Amino acid sequence: QVQLVESGGGLVQPGGSLRLSCIGSGNIYSIYAMGWYRQAPGKQRELVAAINNGGSTDYADSVKGRFTISRDNAKNTVYLQMNSLKPEDTAVYFCNAKRAFPTPYTYWGQGTQVTVSS
DSSP: OOEEEEEEEEEEEETTOOEEEEEEEEEEEGEEEEEEEEEOTOOOEEEEEEETTTTOOEEEETTTEEEEEEEEEGTTTTEEEOOOOOGGGGGGEOOOOOOOEESSEEEEEOEEEEEOOO
């Protein structure tokens, strides 16, 4: 099993910044990729950013140039640095982790609320 614990959400003004953290524990050696998703009320959950064990990254078009995903293997932690935040970024942000073996599986964190408002 893998457990994901998220932190860093909160209330920020438009144009501000936040950094989200996701700490993994358990059988983290089975994980080959991690990512951040977000979901606003009444909307579908969408991919924000992802990173694999080789360091390759992927971003939603709406956050390119503003958000950066990174990892610290020594701390078993993945970060999402969010700059130039917009009200449209308001959502619950979820961390996930993908496993290939022994069977494919995706783990999810509990989510952390990000609210961008003046």
